[in-house]
Amino acid sequence: MESDRLGIAIKSAQAGEPEGFSALMDAYGQRLYGYFFRATASHHDAEDLLGEMMLRLVQRLKSYDDRGRFEPWLFRVAANMVRDRIRRVKTAPAITSLSADKGEGASLADQIPGENAGVEAGMLGAEASDELTAAMEKLDINTRQMILLRHFGDMSFKDIAKMFDCPLGTVLAKVHRGLRMLRELMSEQ
Amino acid sequence: MTLDEKQLERLAQWLDGQKIDLSDQEMAWSQDFCSDEQDIAGELDVEVPADSLARVRQLMLTAVAQDAAARQAQAIEAAAVQMQAKVARETEPEPQPAKPAAEVAILQPVAAQPQRVLRVNFRRMAFGAAAAAAVMLAVVIGWHVMNTQPPIENIAQGPAILSADEVDFPLTPYVSAEDKVFDRLAREIDSTEQTFNVPLTKSPTYDADAPAVPTVWPDEPGKPPHS
Numbered sequence: 439m440e441s442d443r444l445g446i447a448i449k450s451a452q453a454g455e456p457e458g459f460s461a462l463m464d465a466y467g468q469r470l471y472g473y474f475f476r477a478t479a480s481h482h483d484a485e486d487l488l489g490e491m492m493l494r495l496v497q498r499l500k501s502y503d504d505r506g507r508f509e510p511w512l513f514r515v516a517a518n519m520v521r522d523r524i525r526r527v528k529t530a531p532a533i534t535s536l537s538a539d540k541g542e543g544a545s546l547a548d549q550i551p552g553e554n555a556g557v558e559a560g561m562l563g564a565e566a567s568d569e570l571t572a573a574m575e576k577l578d579i580n581t582r583q584m585i586l587l588r589h590f591g592d593m594s595f596k597d598i599a600k601m602f603d604c605p606l607g608t609v610l611a612k613v614h615r616g617l618r619m620l621r622e623l624m625s626e627q
Numbered sequence: 628m629t630l631d632e633k634q635l636e637r638l639a640q641w642l643d644g645q646k647i648d649l650s651d652q653e654m655a656w657s658q659d660f661c662s663d664e665q666d667i668a669g670e671l672d673v674e675v676p677a678d679s680l681a682r683v684r685q686l687m688l689t690a691v692a693q694d695a696a697a698r699q700a701q702a703i704e705a706a707a708v709q710m711q712a713k714v715a716r717e718t719e720p721e722p723q724p725a726k727p728a729a730e731v732a733i734l735q736p737v738a739a740q741p742q743r744v745l746r747v748n749f750r751r752m753a754f755g756a757a758a759a760a761a762v763m764l765a766v767v768i769g770w771h772v773m774n775t776q777p778p779i780e781n782i783a784q785g786p787a788i789l790s791a792d793e794v795d796f797p798l799t800p801y802v803s804a805e806d807k808v809f810d811r812l813a814r815e816i817d818s819t820e821q822t823f824n825v826p827l828t829k830s831p832t833y834d835a836d837a838p839a840v841p842t843v844w845p846d847e848p849g850k851p852p853h854s
Contacts, residue, residue, distance in 0.1 A: 454694060454698060456688050459688070460688070463683070467675070467683065467684070472671070476671060481676065481679065485679040485683060488680075488683045489683045489686045489687075492687035496687065496690045496694055497694075570670045570671065585667070586671070590671070595640075595642060596639070599639075605632065605636065607632040610635045613664075614663070617660070
């Protein structure tokens with residue numbers, strides 16, 4: 439979206455006009471949905487998070503000070519939502535059965551710390567169907583987020599480094615390593 | 628191909644769009660990185676279900692409408708509060724320079740300061756009573772003066788400047804109240820005699836030289852007859 443049109447849409451939305459929010463939805467709806475889907479590997483979660491995101495936008499856009507950095511701001515909010523969602527899934531009490539024979543939740547054996555595949559991996563596995571999603575499960579959550587923010591949010595390394603509070607070179611190294619790993623995993627599959 | 632932290636930082640800045648001179652090694656590394664990124668980018672794109680976006684859009688527009696309604700409600704509430712404050716300001720008495728209590732009581736509504744009005748009314752009542760008493764006293768004094776005129780010789784003396792001979796206005800003789808009563812009775816008798824043509828003072832039964840007949844008063848119970 440051009441910066442002029444984006445500025446007009448933001449001001450319109452800040453004034454509470456539905457047209458402004460619709461314009462923002464047109465501009466970022468698909469990219470945000472793609473980001474949420476790749477982060478959660480679930481269309482249901484992606485839609486849920488996108489709806490929550492737009493509601494937050496309605497509430498918070500009034501206090502947003504537009505200095506031409508709307509996209510980084512938007513995807514930072516999105517990244518925080520994904521992080522919160524993953525944290526919630528981690529801490530939420532799961533249905534426990536002595537054995538997982540009937541497929542009702544995780545068994546006690548699955549909850550023993552140690553060789554745990556990771557909650558986020560299980561979350562991703564909910565609708566993991568394509569090769570890329572399966573490959574992304576193998577990445578650590580930060581590397582995955584960095585790659586997704588770089589692609590969907592069009593964020594600079596500087597912004598990503600600031601968001602994850604790590605050196606610039608480290609971000610580039612992680613993203614490079616993650617991309618290599620994805621290529622290798624996809625070529626194997 | 629391995630790069631140190633410093634080189635990676637320079638490369639990141641170059642990839643962010645900053646103008647940095649890269650070495651051949653760094654340039655080769657960056658081309659390799661961009662190639663990987665482009666390859667994965669094609670895979671990352673997701674086909675978004677149209678109904679999902681439509682539902683989210685509807686949810687968002689509903690939230691916008693609710694937010695607008697809430698804003699409107701807040702604006703109405705704020706306007707109402709402002710109006711209440713304005714009305715309160717207008718109905719409250721403004722501080723004014725001190726005025727006499729009676730004037731304040733006249734200007735202010737009765738309901739606003741009933742105690743003050745009540746006090747002022749008492750004052751008015753007292754003032755009215757005093758004025759009425761003064762008027763009555765003046766009337767009584769006037770009546771007394773009218774009925775008790777000084778002797779003629781005192782009036783005739785007049786002011787010290789004038790002598791008795793210099794007084795040229797006619798002096799009315801002093802007439803007592805008893806004389807007035809007798810005069811009036813005489814006038815009434817004359818009037819009655821003329822009207823009925825009957826000489827009351829010279830009645831045939833009237834004899835001025837006849838011995839006086841003692842008046843006999845009816846006996847009162849328990850008392851001896853009056854003689």
